[in-house]
Amino acid sequence: MHELKITMLGPSGVGKTSLLTAMYEQFESNIGKTNLQLTPDEESSAILQERLIELKTLLESFESTGGIEGTEGEPEDLKFFVFGLGKKGEKPSVQIKFQDYPGGYHAAKATPEKRQFVKNLMTECVAILIAVDAPALMEQNGKWHDVFNRPQQITDLFKTAYENLDSPRLVIFAPVKCEKYLQDETSAKELLQRLREGYTNLLDLFNSSALLSKVAVVFTPVQTVGSVVFSRIEMNSNAPHFHFRKTTHFAEYNPKDSEQPLRYLLRFLLKLHLDQRSQGFIGLLRNLFRRDSHFKVAVNQFAVGCKTNNGFAMLQGEDLLKVN
């Protein structure tokens, strides 16, 4: 089976696993009449199930505290989440592998070997998902953004990884815990604006002449729980504690737009196929869609549902995402 790799960048605890949990858990209800199904492999399923229980337990109390436990992960600890994607009731046509990429790799102390490892990881991925801690970006004029989201380190990673890029790539910015900022159009616009400001250097890199035509950049703010909003930051021993609360006392787990990153991903892949590109992993895709035209139709249906308002946006590379 074809395997597509996606790297997830972002600090531990930011909500990457929650994002995948929501994507998987809500997939059925979000895809509408599209004839697709998403199936995690056994190990991934166990982790996601566990996380789902955690998330729902979290919702039993009115308030909760979030924070970053700076996991200095090692390459061996690398977590994979593997999903099969295919037509409903059939064997998956393609395997999508999300690789969680703990913060430790991009710490300053990383050895040249580690750096190389990361570079390879990122280079072989068709898409990179950057999970952004939205409260860190938005609150208190973004004073926690650098500490939590490490935009400069991420920029440096891309500088190395996307050097001499030979084929198009998709970069998905996925702000998480962003429920508070998607309450109305004005605050959603502000989120978008702050994202642009918070990642100026990275966006400038993508916008450089060498990468502009090869990198599509999208913003997909995902409400990974839906019913929990950021409440406040309280300082405790000089460390920020991010408090969250439910929107009402009886609110339940209700993620929103969690399938959007996947929609963008498939749309990107479909477009690559349509453009008859053949470099690297794309050659595999061509075979995939050619062999399985029903799957291609389903993917097409699914892909057109990409949102482009209320915080969602295509920042560059629209051509790489144009399917109709």
Added chain:
Amino acid sequence: MYEHLAKYHTHISKYRHLLREASPRRILRDEIREYVAQDTPDGQRIFFNYLAVRQVKIVCDFPNADVGQIALVDMPGLGDTGVGDADRLMKTLGQDVDAVLFVRMPKSSGDYWADVDVRLYDTAHAALVELPIALWSFMVLNQTDSNSKNGDNFNNCQDLAGDIANKHIQVKECITANCAHPQEANKVLDRVLDYLTTSITNLDREYAASCQERLLQLQNEVNVELEKSRQVLGKVTQTDSWFPLFEQLFEQTWNNLTSGLEGLLRYLKERRNSHNLDLKQQVKAAIQACRKDTGIPNLEQIEKRRDRVGGYPNAYYEYLHEIRAHLSQHFLLLDEGLKRSWLYVKSQLANILIEQGLGELTDTRGCQFLNDIANQLPESLPKLKLGFQIVSEFDMSYRELIQHRIRKQLDGLTPDETPLQISSCPSATEILANLKTLHAEAVYGCETALENLLCEPSQAAFAIVEEFVDRVLRAEGAKTEWRILLEEVRSFVWQDEFEELGDRTRLRKDWFDSIDKVATANQLNFMQFLN
């Protein structure tokens, strides 16, 4: 005089009660004597009420209705008068009286014009200098017969009447009459009235002419004094060296003023984006107070409130209002920090101006100095006046600068705006959790918003001082206004260089203004009341 006072003192217990009563006091005819006389008809000295009496007005029907209204003013006899009676006599004669009757009862045993008589006449004479008392006074010699206590004094009356001219007691007429007989007394009155009827117009005219003359004389005297006043400060000696010296000093001051003010402005500009430490400190204290003193009720209190107001939602909404009000009051603390920092900037500004000599224009310092200068500047120096008004009238207060900008953060604690509406099956626990969360969010919101405002006082101070500098230094014509101002106050600003009094232009101006005002009031046509 001492005896008079001793009498007041000795008998105070007898008349003190009258002093506490309302005045005037109305009394019956039978009581008149005990208020005006010292003795009873039979000579007993038991009356002391008169000591508390300033004036007695006796009103009665006058049989001679054709004459009109007549007032008889009976003055105390000379020699036995009370305190101030002599003054009162003068005043009454000078202002209220048309004719004077001097009444004298010569002793039958032999009498003569004594000093006391002459003194009384002189006193009366002095009361009205404009009109000789000879034209409006009569001497009445009270003739008594042999049946009276005094005995027959007819001859003595003759003697005195004959001798009156020798004593220079000049009266219109000397009349001898037995005043104990009403008919004779009436005759005296008739003669006086007849005289007045025929002469009063002439007397008035003469009196008015005399007053007019005195007034013109006075006006003339005032003019002479005013002319002297105009000269008293001497003439300004505009020496050749005056203007170059002023110009030199002015340029120097102008340079110092511009570099001082521009320097302050640079200092404020550098700091305009940095946090104001006074405000930061107050914000920290206010936020701590908010967190410590939340005003959030406990479960028991919520239950009680629910019972009292008839439901959890009602209790919830009430608590939202209360907690919001409780929270916002903590921010009033910020006022102090804001005011302190603005006062500091004002005093920096004031010091620059004071160092350049403007401190000599007022004794006040700091912000009051700026207020005083703003008030002192004349309208004819509009740019300077506006500049000083802008800076002295601007105030930094919590209400003006901050309140409206953090108000939004309290929306969560406003029933219609709150994001946490109460559920359909509410409980005290839910209310408490909501209140705690909303309170904490409001405090966090305020803290964040205030953090963004910490530069505001510095920015506002910079803006206002820049506005001031624009008005007083950079605006077209500003330098000219400074030149005019400093030229006027040069003897204050550069005391060593310019003479003290002769050159105190402002003082001179005030002095001449005052003289002009008096001269305007003293114009001849204002004094002319007779055509």
